[in-house]
Amino acid sequence: MTAATNSVTSAATSAATNAATSAATKVRTRFAPSPTGFLHLGGARTALFAWAYARRHGGIFILRVEDTDVERSTPEAVQAIIEGMEWLGLTPDEGPFYQMRRMERYREVVAQMLKDGTAYYCYCTPDEVEAMRERQRAAGDKPRYDGTWRPEPGKTLPAVPEGRKPVVRFRNPQEGDVTWDDAVKGPITISNRELDDLIIARPDGTPTYNFCVVVDDWDMRITHVIRGDDHVNNTPRQINILKALGGELPVYGHLPMIHGPDGEKLSKRHGAVSVMEYPLQGYLPEAMLNYLARLGWSHGDDEIFSMEQFCAWFDLGHLSKSPAQFNPEKLAWLNNHYIRQAEPGRLAALVRPLMEQDGARFDSAPDLDSVLALLKERVKTVNELAEAAMLFYREPAPEPALLSQHLTDAVKPALLAYAAHCMTIDWKKEALAAMLKEVLAAHKLKMPQLAMPLRLMLTGQLQTPSIDAVVELFGRETVSARLARFLG
Structure with a gap:
């Protein structure tokens, strides 16, 4: 993975030299999870849509692990994300790349921005920033950094406090708007007056999330950013930073959230568990993929389709602007369909370990493939199939x-x-x-x-x-x- 990271850094240097990607560049999408927890249904759907868009256009799908939240990121979460994508078959063409291995590159870009005047040192402490925000709230204004250390022509900056390490802030434009045509939501415009000067590097020199994302997307030549709409507020800041770097803007598409059957935000009680819980519950990956594909996207009235069909059909224009609703009954129905379509030999490899745990005796017993061919029509999960098959592999004990x-x-x-x-x-x-x-x-x-x-x-x-x-x-x-x- 170090070699892969180095190749990205080399590509980054080339990208920086050439400034921007051309319109003819091959489609490049990315899935960029933070390893602070498991891969949940929303993340899996985002990965699927980004993967499918790249496949549709003969492009490149990249996996990038955004692990700069050192306190919350864990190796176990990284492994869970990779295992979840492997189970779903969402194989990246490049990566995984890790932000923590790209610190030198981020520092290099920060240094160049300071030199170019698109970033500056700010010596305000967190307490001082909070105090200025309290004053603004009291005056009925939107709380924001007031630009105390922002260099301006003819402006005299305060004396640098002795021994205090500064943050680095991005010099956000103060006039005009940020506008992009979101592939899902349509045109979005945010006034630059709504945005303050974002911190892009902390006092210890470590870069912040929004800055790393921009540099990564620039270096990796990402053409389409498909992600959840919880990132909409980050997008205008990221656009301004990317413009300051001379990069060409990708197409942004922000997916609405997935809600539970009751219309509330998806939670554990609705099924917002790790994707890897689903194979343990007896679900097949093709059922999960088919189900996720229909959460916020449609192709006429088609409900059941292969991933080859999905990739051929998938476009951003048919993504819904409304939240999708998780329906466990629909998922179970699809799982039954794919179990019925599965070869008995494949099913046997899945159910045999479960049956052995349950004490199944396979000596002088019926052929397992034949048993599963008989039973698979009536079950919703592989676990139910294993349980149903046990009647052939244990001694009868009628009440x-x-x-x-x-x-x-x-x-x-x-x-x-x-x-x-x-x-x-x-x-x-x-x-x-x-x-x-x-x-x-x-x-x-x-x-x-x-x-x-x-x-x-x-x-x-x-x-x-x-x-x-x-x-x-x-x-x-x-x-x-x-x-x-x-x-x-």
């Missing part, structure tokens, strides 16, 4: 009360006849179904009268798929042994 209720003297003769036929019949589902009907007719019984005790004796439970399919999968030896166990 005595249920067994007494269904295994009555009236049906035992029919069950004994069924068991006898099982010794010689051609072991195919169709033949087994025909034989069951013959036994029912001969003993003048209805299907539930025979199927229910059969289910209990073979599986220990009353709810199973078609009894003929269950019997076929168990095989002649297992069926005969279990019937003999209960019928004597």
Whole structure:
């Protein structure tokens, strides 16, 4: 990763020399999470949209870890973000790059800005800044830094306090507006009078978030910034800094938030957990991707589509301006669809470890792929599939009360006849179904009268798929042994 970082720094020098990227430059998007927590649904959706836009245009998708919040950033959070993206298949073309490994580059840009006069030293303490803001609040004005140390023609600056380390502030324009045509929200204009002179470097020389983002986007030649609308307030500041550096502005698109089913901000009770909780709960990545794609974007009435289709269709013009609403039932419905589409072998690799934890016995048991092919139509998660499959891989233990209720003297003769036929019949589902009907007719019984005790004796439970399919999968030896166990 050091080599990758160095290559970005080299590219940065070249970018600085050339000043700006041309309109013909290949599309370059980025996902830039802060590793202060897990990768949640909102972050995953942002990554997906940035990835898809790059794929649509044959561009480059970059992963950048914004880890300058040293106190809150953790290696575990970095790993969780990377694992979440790997599970979703959102593989970056470049990166991950880490801001903490680019400190020298940031200091270089700060030094150049001080030299160019687009930044200046400010010796106000935090307490002094807060005091000036209190005075402004009391006067009914918007609280902001008042420009005490901002150099102006003919202005005499205060004496530099002895022993005090300054911050570096960006010299924000004081006139005019910042305007950009947001790819999601449309034209946005902010007056420069609403923006004060942002701190871009702290007294110890470490750069601040908004400054690092600008330098990174400039150096990495980002053409499209797709991110959550909690960053809208940062954008005018970042635009002004980028203009001061001589960089070409990317296209900005700010995605509305994701809300819970009740319309409130998405929280843990709605499902705002780590993306990596979803594979643990039995969700497939293609279901999650398909679901996230429809949270704030649409292509007509299409609900189910592959990622290849999504990338071919995806554009910024069909992004919604309104918050998306998380619907766990819709996600479960999609997951059922993709489970039904999945190859049994793939499902077997997912469910077998879960079944082994639950004590499944696979010796002399039905073929797992065949069992899953039978069961996958009726489950919403891989975990449900593993639980449903257990009926084939453990000894039946029916509740005595249920067994007494269904295994009555009236049906035992029919069950004994069924068991006898099982010794010689051609072991195919169709033949087994025909034989069951013959036994029912001969003993003048209805299907539930025979199927229910059969289910209990073979599986220990009353709810199973078609009894003929269950019997076929168990095989002649297992069926005969279990019937003999209960019928004597």
